[in-house]
Amino acid sequence: xxxxxxxxxxxxxxxxxxxxxxxxxxxxxxxxxxxxxxxxxxxxxxxxxxxxxxxxxxxxxxxxxxxxxxxxxxxxxxxxxxxxxxxxxxxxxxxxxxxxxxxxxxxxxxxxxxxxxxxxxxxxxxxxxxxxxxxxxxxxxxxxxxxxxxxxxxxxxxxxxxxxxxxxxxxxxxxxxxxxxxxxxxxxxxxxxxxxxxxxxxxxxxxxxxxxxxxxxxxxxxxxxxxxxxxxxxxxxxxxxxxxxxxxxxxxxxxxxxxxxxxxxxxxxxxxxxxxxxxxxxxxxxxxxxxxxxxxxxxxxxxxxxxxxxxxxxxxxxxxxxxxxxxxxxxxxxxxxxxxxxxxxxxxxxxxxxxxxxx
Amino acid sequence: xxxxxxxxxxxxxxxxxxxxxxxxxxxxxxxxxxxxxxxxxxxxxxxxxxxxxxxxxxxxxxxxxxxxxxxxxxxxxxxxxxxxxxxxxxxxxxxxxxxxxxxxxxxxxxxxxxxxxxxxxxxxxxxxxxxxxxxxxxxxxxxxxxxxxxxxxxxxxxxxxxxxxxxxxxxxxxxxxxxxxxxxxxxxxxxxxxxxxxxxxxxxxxxxxxxxxxxxxxxxxxxxxxxxxxxxxxxxxxxxxxxxxxxxxxxxxxxxxxxxxxxxxxxxxxxxxxxxxxxxxxxxxxxxxxxxxxxxxxxxxxxxxxxxxxxxxxxxxxxxxxxxxxxxxxxxxxxxxxxxxxxxxxxx
Numbered sequence: 001x002x003x004x005x006x007x008x009x010x011x012x013x014x015x016x017x018x019x020x021x022x023x024x025x026x027x028x029x030x031x032x033x034x035x036x037x038x039x040x041x042x043x044x045x046x047x048x049x050x051x052x053x054x055x056x057x058x059x060x061x062x063x064x065x066x067x068x069x070x071x072x073x074x075x076x077x078x079x080x081x082x083x084x085x086x087x088x089x090x091x092x093x094x095x096x097x098x099x100x101x102x103x104x105x106x107x108x109x110x111x112x113x114x115x116x117x118x119x120x121x122x123x124x125x126x127x128x129x130x131x132x133x134x135x136x137x138x139x140x141x142x143x144x145x146x147x148x149x150x151x152x153x154x155x156x157x158x159x160x161x162x163x164x165x166x167x168x169x170x171x172x173x174x175x176x177x178x179x180x181x182x183x184x185x186x187x188x189x190x191x192x193x194x195x196x197x198x199x200x201x202x203x204x205x206x207x208x209x210x211x212x213x214x215x216x217x218x219x220x221x222x223x224x225x226x227x228x229x230x231x232x233x234x235x236x237x238x239x240x241x242x243x244x245x246x247x248x249x250x251x252x253x254x255x256x257x258x259x260x261x262x263x264x265x266x267x268x269x270x271x272x273x274x275x276x277x278x279x280x281x282x283x284x285x286x287x288x289x290x291x292x293x294x295x296x297x298x299x300x301x302x303x304x305x306x307x308x309x310x311x312x313x314x315x316x317x318x319x320x321x322x323x324x325x326x327x328x329x330x331x332x333x334x335x336x337x338x339x340x341x342x343x344x345x346x347x348x349x350x351x352x353x354x355x356x357x358x359x
Numbered sequence: 360x361x362x363x364x365x366x367x368x369x370x371x372x373x374x375x376x377x378x379x380x381x382x383x384x385x386x387x388x389x390x391x392x393x394x395x396x397x398x399x400x401x402x403x404x405x406x407x408x409x410x411x412x413x414x415x416x417x418x419x420x421x422x423x424x425x426x427x428x429x430x431x432x433x434x435x436x437x438x439x440x441x442x443x444x445x446x447x448x449x450x451x452x453x454x455x456x457x458x459x460x461x462x463x464x465x466x467x468x469x470x471x472x473x474x475x476x477x478x479x480x481x482x483x484x485x486x487x488x489x490x491x492x493x494x495x496x497x498x499x500x501x502x503x504x505x506x507x508x509x510x511x512x513x514x515x516x517x518x519x520x521x522x523x524x525x526x527x528x529x530x531x532x533x534x535x536x537x538x539x540x541x542x543x544x545x546x547x548x549x550x551x552x553x554x555x556x557x558x559x560x561x562x563x564x565x566x567x568x569x570x571x572x573x574x575x576x577x578x579x580x581x582x583x584x585x586x587x588x589x590x591x592x593x594x595x596x597x598x599x600x601x602x603x604x605x606x607x608x609x610x611x612x613x614x615x616x617x618x619x620x621x622x623x624x625x626x627x628x629x630x631x632x633x634x635x636x637x638x639x640x641x642x643x644x645x646x647x648x649x650x651x652x653x654x655x656x657x658x659x660x661x662x663x664x665x666x667x668x669x670x671x672x673x674x675x676x677x678x679x680x681x682x683x684x685x686x687x688x689x690x691x692x693x694x695x696x697x698x699x700x701x702x703x704x705x706x707x
Contacts, residue, residue: 115469138650139562141524141619142531142546149548151541154534154593155563155600157646170495177496180508187505192496194503196552203560208493209509243509262495286512293492293511 011124012131015040018101020123021093025049026107031058033110037121041103044093046071048232049085066092078346081339086232088241090212091340095347100220101130106213108271112174115195125199125265126169126216133163134201134259144199144261167222167258168249171214172196173269178211180239180286181279188275199263204254207296210246214267217249221258223348224308225249227340230333231281237288237329238281244333247296252311255301284327291326295319309341316341365481371453371573372477373398375444376461377591380410387464389414391477398447400425402591404439420446429700436693436700440591441566441598442582445697448573449704455484456577457570460593463624466528469549479622480523480570483553487517488616490558497552498618517555521576521615522606525568526550530626532565534643535594538632553620558611561654564603567593568624571606572615578665578701579609583693586641586686594635597642597649601690604653609668612658645686652680666698673698 020041022028025048031038035058043063047055051067071092072079082092087106094102103123112120132146137160145152145161152161177192202208217226225248228241253260299318305311320334372395374381381399385392389412397417401409403425411417425446429435438446444458457480466474486500492514499506499515506515531546538544556562571580584601593599610617656675662668673694680687 137654139556139560139619141526141562141565143550149544149546151531151533151537151544153563154532154537154565155597155603155646156534157650158643159647160650172495177504178508179505180510183505183508190503190505192504194551196497196550197548198550198552202493203557205559206493206557208495209507211495211508239508246509262493282508289509289511290513293514 011128013040014101014127017099018103018127019044019093019097019099021046021090021097021102021104022107023048023087023090023093024055024107028055028057028107030107030110031061035060037111037123041123042099044097046089046093048087048089066096074347075343078339078343081227081230081336081343083228083231083235083241084233086235086238086241087212088228088231091226091228091245094219094223094226095344097219100218101127101216102219102223103216104212105267106269109173109213109267109269112266112268120265120267122171122214122265122267126171129169129199129261129264130166130216130218132166134166134261135160135163136201136204136254136259139203140200143263144201147199164257164259165218165221166261167218167253168210168260169216170208170210170260170262171216171265171267172263173211173213174266176269176272178213178269181275181282182286184272184275184278188272195266196263199261202250202260202262207247207250207293208262210242210249212242212245213269214265215242222249222253222308224312224341224344225252227312227337230329230336235329236327237284239278240282240285240289243285243289247292248312248315251296251299251301251315252308255305255311256308288326291323295322309345312341313338365478367395369454370395370477370481371398371447371451371456372396373400373444373447373451373456373458374461375441375447375458376401376409377405377440377443378461379405379407381461382410382412384461384464385412385415388459390473391465391475395477396453398450400438400443400447402440402443418450420450428704434692434696436582436696437585438582440589441593441596442585444566445580445582448577448580449701451573454572454574455481455570456573457481458566459624460567460626462627462629463527463567464627466623466625468623469551474622474624476525476568476622476624480525483523483618483621484520484570484572486520488520488555488618489514489517490555490611490616493557494554497554497620501553518614518616519572519575520618521572521610521613522564522617523570524564524603524617524619525570525622525624526620527565527567527626528623530628532567532593535632535636535640536643538594539636542632549623550620553618556607556617556619561604561607561650562617562619563600564606565593566599566602567626568622575613575615576606576609576665578669578698579606581605581669581694581697583690583697584686585689588641590635592630592635594630594632597646600646601649604649605669605672605694608653608656608658608672609665612662612668613665645684648680648683652676666702669694669698
């Protein structure tokens with residue numbers, strides 16, 4: 001078995017500070033491949049779909065598992081904000097976690113190899129990304145300046161070189177790329193074979209499509225913003241859960257002076273979902289996103305929103321006011337956003353400390 | 360790797376010669392440079408005759424040519440040192456210009472293949488840029504990749520690319536303090552990506568390995584910002600950083616894109632960071648004022664061309680920065696002179 005301890009560099013394991021959240025309806029066989037890297041950590045498994053089904057967890061993992069009955073029991077009427085029959089239910093795992101960091105991964109994502117053939121410890125890279133600062137205010141052409149072998153380039157102001165805390169680490173995927181349904185239909189055989197050896201901060205003021213397949217974040221810094229919306233059963237849309245969370249998270253990170261990184265690590269995405277099924281789920285989203293993007297690009301949060309929760313509630317207000325007219329769905333979503341924060345605060349009572357300075 | 364068929368008549372390669380013997384530089388680049396028209400400009404402060412090997416199609420400009428066009432008044436822009444290449448831009452009539460420092464040779468990619476930097480720059484410039492939304496799979500127009508799920512469809516046609524910023528293996532473009540602190544640090548990481556730098560995001564544009572669409576942004580690549588003790592090592596200048604900020608503001612305003620990433624060139628060992636530290640410290644300090652200034656700069660809707668934009672930027676520099684340091688006042692004057700010069704040369 002490969003050594004569990006982090007390799008050559010002294011990246012801390014954070015084994016008591018990090019939970020791995022995995023949504024699943026099938027099985028967790030994929031964990032066998034991840035065992036050398038995941039075994040030290042506590043897993044939170046969120047079982048979607050039929051709660052009477054038993055999910056088999058491989059031996060030797062320390063985990064807690066929640067199915068729909070558990071979610072209903074724990075949240076009561078607030079359970080309405082958690083999606084059913086969609087991997088968006090994973091955000092319940094973020095809510096019940098007590099750890100500082102979360103790593104979430106899909107059950108069809110396996111260990112990838114780097115160009116030298118070495119197996120990639122994706123979790124270790126996410127930890128590196130999260131423990132080093134981000135640089136959102138000025139683009140560094142040599143990418144992440146805090147990585148080994150890199151630095152800030154000539155012209156980068158020294159006053160900006162301390163960076164800001166990193167809230168999110170967005171990893172990528174080799175093999176099956178994260179394309180939308182139309183692109184999948186046009187290019188069913190395209191595979192991502194390009195290993196781009198870079199991590200970079202997404203600049204302030206720039207939105208991006210956040211994929212939830214291979215994602216790490218600092219729960220203490222940004223957790224309440226990671227609500228994956230209303231998808232799946234009874235909802236008019238799917239496959240926009242992580243997108244929605246990503247846009248809200250980016251706006252809030254920009255406001256609070258936190259950073260989001262993208263790039264390494266890669267995982268190997270093995271399963272191509274059915275593009276026709278996807279098209280049905282995404283269809284409305286493809287049109288709606290044309291309204292959503294200008295909304296998020298122009299949203300401003302008042303200076304007195306100094307916590308993630310305050311920012312999020314303000315966002316919910318603005319969603320209702322400005323997007324309610326696009327579709328009734330957004331009124332429901334805005335309400336669900338509020339319910340989410342109420343549920344989050346109930347399960348995570350805190351002193352409500354400001355976790356960033358509003359910019 | 361590029362699928363673009365290159366029209367060689369649309370390209371000029373501009374070489375600013377800061378050393379007399381260009382033989383090894385040009386021989387290294389011969390497989391690529393021999394296919395294009397070159398504009399070689401000799402640094403007016405460099406005395407002597409340039410050594411240029413046979414087998415190239417080029418026009419050479421020296422101090423007397425520069426003086427002939429620019430004139431000798433005290434207001435005249437200085438084309439000394441790295442700024443000599445801007446004279447080459449002025450003389451060009453082509454659509455695309457590629458400029459590489461004369462201490463850089465072709466790089467090899469991770470598979471050991473020769474990197475055709477010119478082809479990659481032209482590919483970057485002739486495919487759309489995507490500045491309004493970040494694509495996590497980098498350049499979506501590259502073969503084997505595309506826009507990711509969640510990328511708005513209305514933004515997928517992209518915009519024209521105005522500037523292509525390449526990178527450097529071996530000696531990276533670090534400033535003197537950083538290189539002095541880490542004398543062994545060399546860039547060995549080949550990052551196989553091109554990406555569009557988002558709109559309104561500022562960046563340090565290095566002049567070592569760049570290319571641009573002269574028809575779209577030509578006037579914005581200008582010789583304006585000279586340090587008092589500017590030297591002939593990149594560590595001793597920030598002129599390209601200033602110019603790059605102007606170009607980025609112009610591109611953002613005109614809804615053009617700026618790409619960064621491939622191609623790499625191999626930058627040879629040269630100079631001593633600690634020695635340069637004395638000269639370039641001023642530049643490092645001035646960046647603290649320059650960056651916030653450009654980050655907040657917004658141009659008026661009536662600025663519809665690169666010339667208009669540059670004139671407006673110069674006016675704001677004069678108003679806001681010039682009072683703080685004479686180097687800014689001089690920069691503003693140079694920018695206005697440059698626009699006049701550019702227009703005059705165009706009409707001749």
